Amino acid sequence: RIDTVIGRQLWDSRGRPTVEAEVRLAGGAIGRAIAPAGASRGAHEAIDLRDGGAAFGGMGVAQAVANVMREIAPALAGMDARDQSAVDAALVALDGTPTKQRLGGNAVVAVSMAVLHAAAAAEAVPVWRWLAQDRAVRLPLPEIQIFGGGAHAGRRTDIQDFMVMAPHAGSFRRALEITDEVYRAAGRLMAELGPLAGVADEGGWWPNFASNEQALDVLTRSIDTAGYRPGEDVFISLDIAANELGNGATYRLALDDRAMNGAAMAETVIGWTQRYPIISVEDPAAQDDLATMTAVTAAIGDRVQVIGDDVLVTRAERVETAAAAKACNAALIKVNQIGTVTEAKAALDAARAHGWGTIVSARSGETEDVMIAHLAVGWDAGQFKVGSFTRSERMAKWNEMLRIEEALGARADYAGAGAFAAPIA
Numbered sequence: 554r555i556d557t558v559i560g561r562q563l564w565d566s567r568g569r570p571t572v573e574a575e576v577r578l579a580g581g582a583i584g585r586a587i588a589p590a591g592a593s594r595g596a597h598e599a600i601d602l603r604d605g606g607a608a609f610g611g612m613g614v615a616q617a618v619a620n621v622m623r624e625i626a627p628a629l630a631g632m633d634a635r636d637q638s639a640v641d642a643a644l645v646a647l648d649g650t651p652t653k654q655r656l657g658g659n660a661v662v663a664v665s666m667a668v669l670h671a672a673a674a675a676e677a678v679p680v681w682r683w684l685a686q687d688r689a690v691r692l693p694l695p696e697i698q699i700f701g702g703g704a705h706a707g708r709r710t711d712i713q714d715f716m717v718m719a720p721h722a723g724s725f726r727r728a729l730e731i732t733d734e735v736y737r738a739a740g741r742l743m744a745e746l747g748p749l750a751g752v753a754d755e756g757g758w759w760p761n762f763a764s765n766e767q768a769l770d771v772l773t774r775s776i777d778t779a780g781y782r783p784g785e786d787v788f789i790s791l792d793i794a795a796n797e798l799g800n801g802a803t804y805r806l807a808l809d810d811r812a813m814n815g816a817a818m819a820e821t822v823i824g825w826t827q828r829y830p831i832i833s834v835e836d837p838a839a840q841d842d843l844a845t846m847t848a849v850t851a852a853i854g855d856r857v858q859v860i861g862d863d864v865l866v867t868r869a870e871r872v873e874t875a876a877a878a879k880a881c882n883a884a885l886i887k888v889n890q891i892g893t894v895t896e897a898k899a900a901l902d903a904a905r906a907h908g909w910g911t912i913v914s915a916r917s918g919e920t921e922d923v924m925i926a927h928l929a930v931g932w933d934a935g936q937f938k939v940g941s942f943t944r945s946e947r948m949a950k951w952n953e954m955l956r957i958e959e960a961l962g963a964r965a966d967y968a969g970a971g972a973f974a975a976p977i978a
């Protein structure tokens with residue numbers, strides 16, 4: 554039974570205020586969780602409550618914390634923490650808005666995840682095991698950033714994430730080792746090309762390229778110089794985050810000095826997947842441009858994973874709309890886009906019911922909280938996206954997954970290529 558819920562203001566990986574919730578059960582078990590925060594957010598996401606005003610650049614969360622203490626705590630007191638769906642339904646009803654804007658998406662998601670944590674603690678099992686119960690689980694295929702661009706790096710490239718995937722690595726541990734080698738090779742190549750400019754919000758190298766294609770060239774060469782075969786051992790994955798590239802109808806690639814309509818944007822993305830060893834593309838079109846998403850998926854969906862992020866915002870009903878339009882074949886799952894664990898799981902289930910791939914994902918603003926590693930395994934999502942291979946708010950998640958892999962021992966089955974929707978795998 555939930556005894557008390559406490560909220561507090563902590564700091565995220567960008568040094569911005571964020572909400573931690575702490576749930577204490579009558580039996581003494583405690584669960585904590587911290588809200589992450591996106592930078593390239595979709596318009597249909599849950600809305601974080603920020604104080605505004607002068608302090609902390611307007612990013613304070615004192616009101617969200619107060620909502621945890623004054624409204625959420627009394628509403629949840631006495632509830633069974635093991636009944637996640639009842640707790641989340643109570644949170645949704647208490648907030649009363651479709652976007653959690655009254656209590657704050659940041660307040661709601663922290664409490665929802667803290668309740669999950671407390672329930673597992675009360676059962677004395679890891680969260681992933683509590684979620685999976687007796688069902689078989691797999692270690693996810695990681696999607697790891699090498700260059701960070703777009704809204705995460707002063708828009709030095711148009712594309713937001715240049716990532717790699719190693720579906721044939723054989724184990725999660727080995728996939729990380731391969732990525733580490735590619736990341737270092739990329740750093741050496743970038744140093745040769747000009748001064749290295751540090752790292753972006755998610756820890757990938759800060760881009761220093763003359764064109765989007767040069768970034769793709771250097772990434773391909775990085776895989777090669779690290780000793781792997783691009784397109785056989787290690788593949789490229791892009792998050793284009795096209796929502797950020799214009800007004801939803803016209804797309805601007807500033808680095809390539811081009812503006813284009815949706816059809817031309819689709820052709821551009823399709824062309825990249827023909828010239829480079831790309832296995833996955835996220836958000837090739839803006840959040841409400843289903844026609845362009847559908848054009849990309851129709852052209853390449855049998856060999857390339859097409860992921861919806863801003864277009865789906867972890868909402869089951871938007872998954873259904875996108876599925877009816879054949880707009881993508883995979884769904885990014887971020888609990889804070891919708892606000893509760895139960896609703897995020899419903900979006901994942903909807904995607905899976907359509908045969909799509911599913912990817913549990915971090916945000917660009919993160920913390921030491923490693924809950925999402927447990928969600929990726931406990932829900933058997935198959936894929937896991939956390940950012941790059943530096944900075945401890947990222948490494949904490951990869952490291953937690955290594956602990957889970959070790960705990961599974963001989964039963965640690967790596968999802969690998971099996972994580973993609975059927976025709977791609």
Ligand code: PGA
Pocket residue numbers: 590591592593594713792794862914915916917918
């Ligand atoms: P965000 O970026 O957390 O800034 O939204 C991550 C993504 O687009 O996948």
Ligand code: ZN
Pocket residue numbers: 792794835836862863
């Ligand atoms: Zn994205």
